[in-house]
Amino acid sequence: MVALCTLLACAPAAKRAPAPxxxxxxxxxxxxxxxxxxxxxxxxxxxxxAKEWLDLMVEVAPEEASSLGLHGGDxxxxxxxxxxxxxxxxxxxxxxxxxxxxxxxxxxxxxxxxTDAAILIGTLAVETxxxxxxxxxERRPDxxxxxxxxxxxxxxxxxxxxAQRATHALARIDAIPAQLAAARTQLGAPPKVWTQxxxxxxxxxxxxxxxxxxxxxxxxxxxxxRIAASLAATKKAFxxxxxxxxxxxxxxxxxxxxxxxxxxxxxxxxxYALDESADHLEERGRAIVASTVASMNALAKKIDPKAxxxxxxxxxxxxxxxxxAELLPTYRREVARAxxxxxxxxxxxxxxxxxxxxxxxxxxxxxxxxxxYDAPPPFDxxxxxxxxxxPVDAALPRxxxxxxxxxxxxxxxxxxxxxxxxxxxHLQHSFARRHPSIVRKATGASIFAEGWGLYSEELMAxxxxxxxxxxxxxxxxxxVRAARVVIDxxxxxxxxxxxxxxxxxxxxxxxxxxxxxxxxxxxxxxPTQPLSYLIGREMIFRIRDEYKARAGAAYxxxxxHREILSHGTSPPGLxxxxxxxxx
Numbered sequence: 001m002v003a004l005c006t007l008l009a010c011a012p013a014a015k016r017a018p019a020p021x022x023x024x025x026x027x028x029x030x031x032x033x034x035x036x037x038x039x040x041x042x043x044x045x046x047x048x049x050a051k052e053w054l055d056l057m058v059e060v061a062p063e064e065a066s067s068l069g070l071h072g073g074d075x076x077x078x079x080x081x082x083x084x085x086x087x088x089x090x091x092x093x094x095x096x097x098x099x100x101x102x103x104x105x106x107x108x109x110x111x112x113x114x115t116d117a118a119i120l121i122g123t124l125a126v127e128t129x130x131x132x133x134x135x136x137x138e139r140r141p142d143x144x145x146x147x148x149x150x151x152x153x154x155x156x157x158x159x160x161x162x163a164q165r166a167t168h169a170l171a172r173i174d175a176i177p178a179q180l181a182a183a184r185t186q187l188g189a190p191p192k193v194w195t196q197x198x199x200x201x202x203x204x205x206x207x208x209x210x211x212x213x214x215x216x217x218x219x220x221x222x223x224x225x226r227i228a229a230s231l232a233a234t235k236k237a238f239x240x241x242x243x244x245x246x247x248x249x250x251x252x253x254x255x256x257x258x259x260x261x262x263x264x265x266x267x268x269x270x271x272y273a274l275d276e277s278a279d280h281l282e283e284r285g286r287a288i289v290a291s292t293v294a295s296m297n298a299l300a301k302k303i304d305p306k307a308x309x310x311x312x313x314x315x316x317x318x319x320x321x322x323x324x325a326e327l328l329p330t331y332r333r334e335v336a337r338a339x340x341x342x343x344x345x346x347x348x349x350x351x352x353x354x355x356x357x358x359x360x361x362x363x364x365x366x367x368x369x370x371x372x373y374d375a376p377p378p379f380d381x382x383x384x385x386x387x388x389x390x391p392v393d394a395a396l397p398r399x400x401x402x403x404x405x406x407x408x409x410x411x412x413x414x415x416x417x418x419x420x421x422x423x424x425x426h427l428q429h430s431f432a433r434r435h436p437s438i439v440r441k442a443t444g445a446s447i448f449a450e451g452w453g454l455y456s457e458e459l460m461a462x463x464x465x466x467x468x469x470x471x472x473x474x475x476x477x478x479x480v481r482a483a484r485v486v487i488d489x490x491x492x493x494x495x496x497x498x499x500x501x502x503x504x505x506x507x508x509x510x511x512x513x514x515x516x517x518x519x520x521x522x523x524x525x526x527p528t529q530p531l532s533y534l535i536g537r538e539m540i541f542r543i544r545d546e547y548k549a550r551a552g553a554a555y556x557x558x559x560x561h562r563e564i565l566s567h568g569t570s571p572p573g574l575x576x577x578x579x580x581x582x583x
Contacts, residue, residue, distance in 0.1 A: 043437075047438050051438065056092065060078065060092065063149070066377075069159065069376075074154065074165075077172055077175045080183070092128050111577070112437070118574065139188065145202060151208075154168065156386065159381065176234045180237045192250070194525065204367070258493070258495070271445065278493050281535060284485065293310070319409070321408050322413070327392060335421045337417075338421060347463065348427060349561065350430075351431055354426075355384040356385045357387065361391075368518055371387070373387055373421070375425070375426075376433065403514060414466065414473075415457060422456075423561075424452065425453050447535060447539070447572060450536055451533060482534050488531040491527075548560070567579070
């Protein structure tokens, strides 16, 4: 793999030594008889390579292709048998080798083409090595439940007539029992926590398919018997899969979820264009944990001079939250308030067609998500983003409801609306989907997306949006993001246990234990993503400082935001190189 920064020379060009002035001999007209290099449209060349990749994705990973808005495989599921999965991996590896050969034999010169090629090669390198290293069909029981996300999208997104979407959804539903049966011969000894996630998702399938019935029958009113039979067979297959995982796989689930230091470093370089070591990132995380705690204690004293520490104040603030019935309306109100504030201050641009809906989290995601943003597929015409909020079941015991609602206190709701919606993920993705590059439409680096979300929180604090109480709750989430850096590195490279990670979140950040457990489950499955929030935010602030210094008296915060959002959801180091490259 050509490292992203090696291929792109990530240091801003203006900071390098200037090129020497050409001599008169060097600038003379070339000999008319000498062969001239063929004109090359590098952006088109990379775009064609990206299309090869996307066409292959439709074939070998149709669920992921659907999530991008590529619907040529909407009636199929990805290969899960050993031979078919091995063939898919080999085809991806062959394309990766071809791209490396193509772009190394004739190195690219234009900045945009270099960036796109680096992102494309890095994406394929990560995908192929993940398949070889993690071995998801042997070690991740939830690899066989990915159809649920694809089916949810087909019902929730109006990218085609409902009858067409429902027909394709039924074809996928009919294929699920065979896919789950394949798991019985392939799953070995997964990590225990991954088996638990698989059990939870499999158990949620019955309620999920009950919800899908209305869409399917509404779109295909003449096929109710077929729909009923398909849903019954698939619900039965998921119930049997959950039993299989619980009784046969869970007892032998002795695997290690840690990916190891080498693969972790590979992800940092190839997915995020980072050359920093995991140890250095961990040090930065620990330093920001300490500084954030100091800031929180000072603010807590301002709020309550008698407070012993920030946690005593936060404990009281967490008791102030919406009821279960008021939860979604409260989030909707705060999303609207944040957007109006930004419009009034005129500090961020808003693209045409801005559209966001606050909806309940899909059932199969609720065991690992309390609130999240789902961007519209980049190649679909629709622009509506979905802001998921996990409802609190009013049928739960009162004490359990209170435990869950304490993570949705009013201060947290305000901050989450900023992070997920305005000026956070929704605004950022609304710009990213408009980028002309096929590569940048189809990919998205968490280190920029989540870095932007956390930057957005700090931006709103700078603009005076938060009350002191809301700022304290926002800082608590900064503390969580700093702790994530330490936990991410610890879990995957230093032998930190699941329980120790939960303990850090409960003892240092004082998260409620059920929520901390849900958080760490996610961290085990997605190495480097947890650290992307804080590290990405720090990089965006660095870019802003550089932009401001270069602009001088002409500096405009709104124009900085317009500029940085115009490069797609790319690693900040690559965005920096594009922004500050010499003319």
